Amino acid sequence: MKYPTVLNQLMEHFRKIPGVGQKTAERYALHILTHFDPETTDAFAQTLHQLNASIRPCPTCGFLTDQEVCDICRDTTRDEAQLIVVEEVKDVIVFENTHTFNGRYHVLGGALSPSEGIAPEDLNIESLKTRVQAGNIQEMIVATNFSEAGETTALYLQHIFQDHPVELTRIGYGLPAGGNISYADEITLNKAIEGRRKMH
Amino acid sequence: MQLKDLTLKHMRIYEEVSLTLHPRLNVFTGNNAQGKTTVLESIYMLSYTRSHRTTSDKEIIQQAKPFAKVTGTTTNQSYELVMSPAGKTVKLNGGSVDKLSAFVGDLSVVMFAPEDLDLLKGPPKLRRQFLNMQGTHQDRSLMGELSRYQTLLKDRNHRIKQVSTLEALKNDGLFQILTQRLAYSAETIMMKRKQFLTQLSTRLTPIYQSIANDGLTPTIQYVPSMNFYDYAEQLRDSIDRDFHTKTTNLGIHRDDFVINHITEDFTLHASQGQMRTLAIALKLALVAWMKEFKKVIPLVLLDDVFSELDANRQNALLTHLDAETQVFITTTDLNLIKRENLENYSHFSINQGKVQVSTYE
Ligand SMILES: [Zn+2]
Numbered sequence: 001m002k003y004p005t006v007l008n009q010l011m012e013h014f015r016k017i018p019g020v021g022q023k024t025a026e027r028y029a030l031h032i033l034t035h036f037d038p039e040t041t042d043a044f045a046q047t048l049h050q051l052n053a054s055i056r057p058c059p060t061c062g063f064l065t066d067q068e069v070c071d072i073c074r075d076t077t078r079d080e081a082q083l084i085v086v087e088e089v090k091d092v093i094v095f096e097n098t099h100t101f102n103g104r105y106h107v108l109g110g111a112l113s114p115s116e117g118i119a120p121e122d123l124n125i126e127s128l129k130t131r132v133q134a135g136n137i138q139e140m141i142v143a144t145n146f147s148e149a150g151e152t153t154a155l156y157l158q159h160i161f162q163d164h165p166v167e168l169t170r171i172g173y174g175l176p177a178g179g180n181i182s183y184a185d186e187i188t189l190n191k192a193i194e195g196r197r198k199m200h
Numbered sequence: 201m202q203l204k205d206l207t208l209k210h211m212r213i214y215e216e217v218s219l220t221l222h223p224r225l226n227v228f229t230g231n232n233a234q235g236k237t238t239v240l241e242s243i244y245m246l247s248y249t250r251s252h253r254t255t256s257d258k259e260i261i262q263q264a265k266p267f268a269k270v271t272g273t274t275t276n277q278s279y280e281l282v283m284s285p286a287g288k289t290v291k292l293n294g295g296s297v298d299k300l301s302a303f304v305g306d307l308s309v310v311m312f313a314p315e316d317l318d319l320l321k322g323p324p325k326l327r328r329q330f331l332n333m334q335g336t337h338q339d340r341s342l343m344g345e346l347s348r349y350q351t352l353l354k355d356r357n358h359r360i361k362q363v364s365t366l367e368a369l370k371n372d373g374l375f376q377i378l379t380q381r382l383a384y385s386a387e388t389i390m391m392k393r394k395q396f397l398t399q400l401s402t403r404l405t406p407i408y409q410s411i412a413n414d415g416l417t418p419t420i421q422y423v424p425s426m427n428f429y430d431y432a433e434q435l436r437d438s439i440d441r442d443f444h445t446k447t448t449n450l451g452i453h454r455d456d457f458v459i460n461h462i463t464e465d466f467t468l469h470a471s472q473g474q475m476r477t478l479a480i481a482l483k484l485a486l487v488a489w490m491k492e493f494k495k496v497i498p499l500v501l502l503d504d505v506f507s508e509l510d511a512n513r514q515n516a517l518l519t520h521l522d523a524e525t526q527v528f529i530t531t532t533d534l535n536l537i538k539r540e541n542l543e544n545y546s547h548f549s550i551n552q553g554k555v556q557v558s559t560y561e
Contacts (some may be wrong), residue, residue: 056322112374115351120374148351157378 007033025081062107062124062177063092072104079103081138084193085128085157087111089146091181095143098186102195103141106131111149112156118149120156128157132166139167146172146179158199168199201310201496202274202526203243210262211239213553216360216398220544221526222559227537228530230550236530239548240311240501242270243528246279247309247499248336249288249300257283272307279307302344302382305336308498310487312505316479320467324456331455333506334396338493340390349385356382357447366443382451383431389452390424390431397422397457403488404459408481411516416461418478425454477513484520497522502529507536514538 002008007029014025015047032041057063065071067150072078082103084095092105108123131137142157144150158168171192184192207218213235228236237253241260244252251260260269267284280291289296290303297303310343319326335342356378363369401420408418426434438450459466459478466478490498500521506514506529518541521527530535534547542560549556 039392113355114362114374114378115354117358148348148355152352152355152374152377152381155381156374159373159377 057107057109059110060127061105061108062089062127063105064089077102079161080136082141083131083137083139084141086143086181087150087153088182091143094182094184094189095193098189098193100190108144108153111144111147113149113152116149119194122154125160129160132161132164135165137166139169141169141171141193142199143171143181143192147183155197169196170199171196201499202524203273203307203499204273206239206243207270208238208242210265211268211270212262214238214261214262215553216552217555219548219555219557222544223526224524225542225545226526226528227271227534227542227545228528228548228550229532229534231532235416235553236548237279237503238549239550240481240503240528240530243272243501244309244311245281246270246272246306247307249281249290249304249347252311252313252315252503255375257288259283263295270365274307277306279303296423301340301347306344307503308337308481308494309488309498310490310498311501311503312483313501313503314505316483316505317475319482320475320479324454327457328453328455328518331393331396331457336393337394337490342389345385345388345392349382349389349466352378352382352385353448353451353453360442360448361446363483366440367504367553369443370439379435382448383435386426386452387431390426390428390455393424393452393455399493400485400489403485404481407484407488407520408478409540410476410520411481411513412477414474416474418459418461418466418481421460422454422460423456423458425456426450426452463479480509480513480517487521487525491522497525500525500527502527504530504532507531507533511538514541 007184014028054066058065060073063070071100085106097145104126110118142154144153207221208214209216230236269282271280278293282289359375397420441449546559
């Protein structure tokens with residue numbers, strides 16, 4: 001005996017989410033079917049529909065936005081001189097939650113790993129060059145992960161900006177080797193920013 | 201170090217068996233393919249998480265069974281290794297361990313097996329695996345460094361293939377960064393390997409001499425693929441060759457070592473007896489090294505080798521082991537072991553995965 005087609009399709013969609021297996025997908029799908037009232041289900045579907053239509057990467061920094069440019073880039077009270085460079089969108093949220101940094105961000109969209117097919121042209125590096133060449137950025141705080149790919153990326157940024165009038169620093173203090181930025185707690189992350197060191 | 205008991209479940213021929221082990225000497229007898237080597241293999245796996253005779257876990261799991269499991273307890277630790285088609289999981293004192301590397305080498309084991317002759321005469325890959333003993337047993341940071349090196353090497357090799365011309369490769373920033381990082385990692389590993397082999401060599405020579413007494417003085421010589429100076433420069437100088445062969449030609453993944461008598465390769469003119477003695481002396485040197493640098497007396501596993509040694513070599517081997525060493529021997533015939541070496545021991549007679557124990561005190 002099989003479930004009706006639409007229910008199976010819904011399960012298949014859930015299974016595409018990391019960490020969701022057959023059983024969980026089945027539970028989620030049946031829960032929506034039997035416990036959501038029709039309005040809630042419609043709202044859920046609407047939200048999913050809007051996701052792609054309204055959200056896209058900010059053309060300046062790579063963070064997500066439903067506007068022309070993201071909230072952080074539009075915020076004129078933020079310091080233009082300091083820029084934190086991260087791998088992923090979620091890393092921006094991690095730094096924002098520390099409430100101590102008032103500069104701007106740049107999201108690379110990953111880290112350099114030739115063996116996984118990620119080369120410089122696959123990352124938001126050109127847009128970073130454009131921002132640096134505009135001339136307002138004085139310090140670039142490199143906050144890529146402490147994985148092999150993250151370290152390679154940090155050194156690569158140092159390499160391409162060595163002749164630019166921007167100071168590169170690497171966060172580090174208190175973060176474990178091999179560690180992921182997004183696993184760090186706020187206190188550790190604050191110390192990591194304070195304890196950053198020059199890369200040149 | 202002393203293993204008090206050992207349980208095998210669905211390991212090769214064994215359905216399930218629990219053994220209480222003798223603190224000093226355990227002898228396993230039986231005809232070939234009855235399961236005596238499997239016992240030693242299981243103990244070996246509790247230390248290294250892989251077999252000394254196969255790379256396939258599938259081969260080890262008893263036919264039609266979903267998993268194989270080995271457990272063992274020492275005076276203060278318990279070890280568990282489970283193999284299934286989904287992979288390996290390990291437990292230390294009943295608790296799960298995230299990374300195999302946190303488990304590997306906690307139990308100290310040195311094995312002497314017929315395969316050891318290949319170590320001296322076989323491909324360099326075997327000797328590089330032997331070099332990694334240093335990381336397994338003493339320097340945990342070396343294990344991390346080796347894994348970093350492998351990642352960087354893979355990345356560098358991929359980058360060589362991704363860039364289409366030699367000129368472009370020479371000017372490629374990412375390639376330069378990877379080369380620089382690989383060089384730094386290689387330097388760290390080479391320094392450690394050099395030190396390890398020097399420490400081993402100073403122990404090997406007297407051990408060999410006392411067993412063989414043939415006037416030969418074997419020493420270990422490290423044969424790295426790079427020289428001990430500006431590592432990044434050597435890698436840069438190799439770029440033409442790397443580009444044309446589409447791989448990294450220099451580095452610790454091409455390392456080797458040889459055993460010399462004075463300046464000549466020992467293995468070139470050695471007799472079979474001398475080779476066998478050398479193989480044993482090398483393992484005894486490793487035992488001595490572990491005692492000094494790991495501060496532990498390892499379990500010693502003698503798989504089908506003890507019976508091939510004459511009385512003198514049997515004695516020599518045993519006199520080099522500390523009195524409190526726990527020894528595990530497999531042999532087809534108990535009579536092949538000199539009587540004077542059999543005083544206090546347990547004898548496990550193995551037939552088709554069934555075990556009968558007799559203990560003599
Ligand atoms: Zn933005």
